[in-house]
Amino acid sequence: LADTNGDSVVGGLGDTITYSFVVSNTGNVTLSNIVVTDATATVAGGPLASLAVGASDSTTFSATYVITQADIDAGNVTNTAVATGDDTNGNPVSDDSDDPTDPTDVDPDGDGDPDDPTVTGLTQTPDITLTKTASISNSSDVGAIITYTFSVENTGNVTITNLIIDDILTNSFGLIVTPSTLAPNEIGIATATYIVTQNDMDLGYIDNSANAIGDSPNGSGDVSDVSDAGDEFTETPDGADNTNGDPTDDPTVVLLSQKPEITLTKTAVVGGAGGSIGDVVTYTFTLENTGNVTVYNITLDDAFLNASGVLISPSDLLPGEIGTATLTHIITIEDVSLGYIENSAIASGFDLNGDDVSDVSDAGDEFTETPDGEDNTNGDPTDDPTVILLIPEDEEIIIYDAISPDDGDGINDVFTIAGLQNFPDNNLKIYNRWGVLVFENDAYHLGPFFDGTSNGRVTITKEEKLPSGVYYYVLTYVSSNEVKSKAGPLYINR
Template structure:
């Protein structure tokens, strides 16, 4: 390139303008050196390489492959190209670095790269995602032998906002939803309601839409979440109800999980299995603390109520309590708790009692009135005491294998003492065996005319006019006989014989012990007999 002074109105003492003589100082020639030029640019992307949780989208625990594409828009091929890539904290286990790149201090560096104008150069490496969040990855061309007309390569990459086409940043799109399910129960009986609350949080870094929840326990399929589209960090809510069953009460808890589903901007499905709200504890032991089942406890109230009743049986039919008569007991067992009770047996400590029946199982609320019976034979002591009293015990097992025990109650006893504070009474069953004999015989007379005990009286016999009374002395000789005794107009025994010829009639009998035999017919036509000693004194 040559330049000279072409004209001048003044006189130049050592040059002539426009004479094209290079040796004169009004003319100069310069030949510049032109360097190689390459317009370089960067682009970055990532793809899922190992889908650790098999959810088909990039998420925590997955391995991704980063690609840095260097393009050269010419006009010359580029040499001596260097690239730096800053690794953010959310990525670990960096590996498979291509093209001789090295990792140092959180930066991957490539050097001495050639980038031709016809084929972009792609650099790759792998990384494992260790946490959710917006972890932006920065890359920049750090060196080039050629001139870049619109960018200046830095000698180190930085994390500023890219303003030139030789640098770029990239944030992996991580669509992620987190579902927490909690339950509150209204009670512990069949039909009581558990109200579940579902809290959905967008813990990823992209918008997720069309969010619904599936919960097989509550029968909720595609349960709508409000709102159904969540930006990163936003939350949505839903509720569902479940009616408690007897099986749930027997288990003492309701355990289940739900699933939330949505769509990321690419239309891919985003899924999460619910957790119980504490994502730091692995309750179910699957090494994943974020998917523990929601457990709603149900209070178990095992309880049995036993009643015992007895019927006196006059075995010999004499209408009198005797040794050998029986008491036949029946038992009613009711499951008054809210859980099923199994292997129910009945024991009775009364000596000599024979218990039959069982074991049985009773569902909550079920009553058994026929399985257990018992028979007891009266002893002389029972007859003397005039009553038999005792208590039976029923024992079963609740669903946890714990014993459920109750003492029997006499339903006819209104005392209602609750010995074990279980809400039902435990009164002993008392069977009275006192005689209901309508006849009362006074066994002594003093026929001395003082008006006191002068006659042999039999109270109640007037109600049985069809009767015969006989009195014998100690040798078995009959000294008195009368039909219709105690009936109007019939002579009472006053210690005077009306017997056979061996004893003079109308004679006073001597003081001593005699023996009477009474026979009478009841209203039902049954013939009854009573006998005993009679004492005559003066």
């Protein structure tokens, strides 16, 4: 054998086998015109003019043969040569060749001489290499289609037949490779598709491997390979960044574009008189998963309502799903004095990776900015506070003309004038039904507030609790450099 194809492998495709022949006259007469023929190899030399009794010739004849793929698939080259000559009477004499290194010594023609064929064994190395690549239509969409391409190369030296792909992810079993028969170095292709699920998007990636299986010339299903992502010499990690030390079987990883996002809207409904002390405000929190991954354990924090860790229902939301929660607030004198109630809440959860997902509430329109209670904005239309105006827009102040300081409910305990803080130059006087001054205070918005107790004028004892009944207030205040006044009855209920 000689490495005539230059691949440094002796006995490979295109290499040459050189045969030598020893022709011996084992009869009792001289032979003439001797030739050697070989149905497989190309014989050189001859004819040999004569060969005496008992003589042998080892130099006249030789033959060469170039190894084919069929030979390698068979695992050997088997052939027999024939020597032919004439005896002294011109009669033909012939003999089939024998391989003296083969101890089998078969004698198919029954002439008493063994005729073992010459067998040159060839090394078979069946091997295939499977590469799995992927392309995705849109990496941020559940329902996106991934197209996997399976490329099988015959990296051995024998023909592989009946090639198929098994791939659990795409539910492909016995997927036929085209072509399904590959000579060495040939490549076959197969494709399969997969639809991205919500679980895949929550995980953030899809990774898996496939198997290629084929038949060598000597077996069935005896050649296989686990797919690699594309580089058999460099190891690449799986989706969780793990490796196994083998660069030839790396899983094919498709990274998905996760967009964790939630949107919190906070709206309010005022009950009772629609904005008086003691009225109940019902806040509704609407939380929508506006991202593309599932968000878990979503809770609310609302400092104004003294609420922390309030669970949204349901607290786990798939993309597009909505959860809600409700909380209440009782309007206080401070709210009324300020003239409005405003606040924001924060919703928080986490995705499957443990990353936080949160949003500051908006009043209801994520695209149009609405101002806070003092008509301020921050340039972000997605986090506007929820505002309840307790003073109508056409009123500067609102006077609540009744108090009930002793009923123990903590409501309407003091005389409340909403919006007065906007007019700091003010004076309040309160008279009983006989016109006696029982209370007076400049800058009333700063307190102390009238709770039905005299603050000690000429005819009324200081700190005396005034009886139930009708009293009269007179309020003066400066608005836009103009002195304004309001007066009316004030009721004390005990």
